[in-house]
Amino acid sequence: MSPSHAGENSGTVSTTTVYDLAPDCTAEVVEVGAHYHATVNGVVDYGVFVDLADDVSGLVHESELEGRYGVGDSLVVRLVEVRDNGDLGFTEATPDDYRTEVLEQDRSATVVSLDEEVGSRVQLEGEILQIRQTGGPTIFQVRDATGVVPCAGFEEAGVRAYPEFDVGDLVRVVGEVERRNGSLQVEVDSMDPLDDEAAREELDAALDAAAEPYDPDPLVDWPALDQMREDLAAVAKTLRRAILDGRPIRMRHHADGDGMCASVPLQRALENYIGEVNEDPDAPRHLLRRLPSKAPFYEMEDVTRDLNFSLEDQERHGQKLPLLLMLDNGSTEEDTPAYRTLAEYDIPIVVLDHHHPDPEAVEPLVEQHVNPYLYGEDYRITTGMMCVELARMIDPDLTQSVRHVPAVAGLCDRSRAEAMDDYVALAAEAGYDEDALDDVGEALDYAAFWLRYNDGSELVDDVLGIGDDRERHEELVEFLATRAERDRDRQLAVTLPHTDHERLDNGAHLYRIDVENYAHRFTYPAPGKTTGAIHDHQVREHAGDPVITIGYGPDFAVLRSDGVRLDIPEMVSELVEEHPGAGVSGGGHLVVGSIKFVSGKREEVLDGLISKMEDAAIDEDLRSTLLRE
Known part of the structure; x- marks a missing residue:
């Protein structure tokens, strides 16, 4: 993120450029050989310490000074050395002709790039998605077009930082990227509003593009x-x-x-x-x-x-x-x-x-x-x-x-x-x-x-x-499926002897079982699965014939059908109209479903349901896949 010092001592210009660093610049922006405006912040026996920015300072050794300076004095310096420990060494410079250029550090980063910026100060622009107050910092979840990162704002422990901001606000965050417990976090130095409608529109468009799904080939041609x-x-x-x-x-x-x-x-x-x-x-x-x-x-x-x-x-x-x-x-x-x-x-x-x-x-x-x-x-x-x-x-x-x-x-x-x-x-x-x-x-x-x-x-x-x-x-799977089969067989053993059978006028076999009184309760399989298990058993017993099974309790009925063209949602709608006060509701698939009603109207609703089943057409296309086994 270092800016370029193009033209400095290149021979292409006759005027020396002296850079005036913005206060929030870091040492990343300085280059050996470049000239800078500096301010004395300390005087010692062996020279003076100078500031180029809030966080950029160094020493001008007495041997490199041409004049005498006190704290607060200004001078032009040239960077001559960056030591291994990061200390900067300057010499005083007195160019005959120079121009001043303000140098601002480009800290612009995106969430996706933060992994490469650990330990650096960055600037993020995005929207606040969430604000959570912890016992320490306030955590702002900030998202840009590439992702979401937690940004920690610090006040006194447990006190809300930057209370002027709310969820949905666009902000410019400057802070240092840190790694906390294996994940990235920005420790906020400053947070400023970004009141720019164009920026919001640009972010929205970028997010809309990022939300576009993939288009893989379907698993089967259907x-x-x-x-x-x-x-x-x-x-x-x-x-x-x-x-x-x-x-x-x-x-x-x-x-x-x-x-x-x-x-x-x-x-x-x-x-x-x-x-x-x-x-x-x-x-x-x-x-x-x-x-x-x-x-x-x-x-x-x-x-x-x-x-x-x-x-x-x-x-x-x-x-x-x-x-x-x-x-x-x-x-x-x-x-x-x-x-x-x-x-x-x-x-x-x-x-x-x-x-x-x-x-x-x-x-x-x-x-x-x-x-x-x-x-x-x-x-x-x-x-x-x-x-x-x-x-x-x-x-x-x-x-x-x-x-x-x-x-x-x-x-x-x-x-x-x-x-x-x-x-x-x-x-x-x-x-x-x-x-x-x-x-x-x-x-x-x-x-x-x-x-x-x-x-x-x-x-x-x-x-x-x-x-x-x-x-x-x-x-x-083997263990659970075996247990399921065992429990289903136990349920069948107690329910099949109590399952009533009749032949409807359209030729379908109708089986009815009171699962409230003649099935184990509060265990597997539940009433719906119990009804399904009885139905599957009868479909195998009557291979080739249409079969309907009703499992009912005080205020509900579960329906299964094979080989009969039922329309359970339509039947429910008709029962609602025909039996006012019965509290009929329900639905499901055309041939698999459930119905609820008030218990006092159970026999009336079930009789009406069976009457509609007798009028249903037989349809070979609706025969169960069980018959393939």
């Missing part, structure tokens, strides 16, 4: 998913820009296999990007939270908890309010009360889901909504498939570790997509046959049940197989 890539790229840019803006991301996902296949690769990609643009090693932990949701919609309990934590973080740590990212959840009218709560705080919402959507209810409340139904497709494009591609747009280096994940997602949600064979083949290249993929999905569901509201990040990484230890992954 036109149905390719038509969604443009909108997935737009989501990737939104997420990258949120990170550049210092906005935390709260990731909510359905706590099942597909939900984890969607959220875990995306979590890894976002954490990598946060670490890339932030000098604070704790930034990924502070700026991203992955939170499982048990319900198939965003419950008021969850949104209240999320909002409370976010407001506390804003108050205690100076963080911005977060962006909410909904995965494998969030597309239905049931989500809207929670969304309206967040709207009171202007919290942006992004949704990626493959459940049957209610776009008219949801889209006025969200910034982006990606769902295969909105493109003429259906649930066979799982959220895990979409999010693996999204994660690769944020960090394409993940590709090798997530190649098998879309196949796991598809098998978890029984996708019958034409691309499943390609995804399974891709997983085989990564060392997973179809049995291994099934085991991973089973282990994920089992882990999710016992984790409940905990994200279990490290454990889930190992189960899904995106960690570093393949041997541990395989042993863990």
Whole structure:
């Protein structure tokens, strides 16, 4: 960052240049042979000490002096020596003809260049993203177009430094780059406002360019998913820009296999990007939270908890309010009360889901909504498939570790997509046959049940197989999948004798089980998985025939169907109109879903539901993938 002394004693000019250093210059700017204006700051027997700037001084030995000087006197000196210890030696100079040039040190630096400036004073221009008061300094998180760095401002211990500044202000920071506990930090000497609209526009444009996602080739050639890539790229840019803006991301996902296949690769990609643009090693932990949701919609309990934590973080740590990212959840009218709560705080919402959507209810409340139904497709494009591609747009280096994940997602949600064979083949290249993929999905569901509201990040990484230890992954999956199979078989043993059967007018086999009274409670599998296990058993028993299974409790019913063209969201809408006062709500996929109602209307709602099932058409295309086994 040293300025050039071009023309000094070069013979190209006849007038000597004498430099007048700006007060904040350092010794980095001086060069041997150059002339400088100096001020005497001390007189000793062997010469005088002179200042060139606040932090630049040296000795003019008595043998190099032509006159006598006192403290405060000015003279022109020429630098003759820079000793090994950094001391400067000058001689007095009396040029006949000279011109004065003010010399300001160019300390301009960017966050990405700070690693090369440790120990140097730099100047950064950027925006304050966060202000946190510690027991010592005030920590300002300042970002420019290349990244974010903590800047420590010092007053008395625990007293706010530079109280005139707030989050969102543009500032010019001058300070020394230090390394603290392995990470970079700027210790602030001065902080000044940067009231320049052009500078803000320039920074915004640079950040917008930096937020542009990558465009890796899709994992498989699949036109149905390719038509969604443009909108997935737009989501990737939104997420990258949120990170550049210092906005935390709260990731909510359905706590099942597909939900984890969607959220875990995306979590890894976002954490990598946060670490890339932030000098604070704790930034990924502070700026991203992955939170499982048990319900198939965003419950008021969850949104209240999320909002409370976010407001506390804003108050205690100076963080911005977060962006909410909904995965494998969030597309239905049931989500809207929670969304309206967040709207009171202007919290942006992004949704990626493959459940049957209610776009008219949801889209006025969200910034982006990606769902295969909105493109003429259906649930066979799982959220895990979409999010693996999204994660690769944020960090394409993940590709090798997530190649098998879309196949796991598809098998978890029984996708019958034409691309499943390609995804399974891709997983085989990564060392997973179809049995291994099934085991991973089973282990994920089992882990999710016992984790409940905990994200279990490290454990889930190992189960899904995106960690570093393949041997541990395989042993863990084998253990969890075996336990899941044991617990499922125990549940089947007690529920199958109490499962009622009838043949509907359209030829479908209907099975009904009261999971409240005839299944083990508070253990794996939960009512939904129990109903699914009974359904899978009956599909195998009646290979080739259409099968519908209903697992019900006092105020809910879980539905599974194979070979019958149901439209569960439409059936729910009709039941709402036909049974006022029954409190009917619910939804899901076309042939997999759940319904809630008040317990006193259970029989009435179930009878109405079965009546609609009898009118449904039989469709061979909807037969289960179980029949391939």
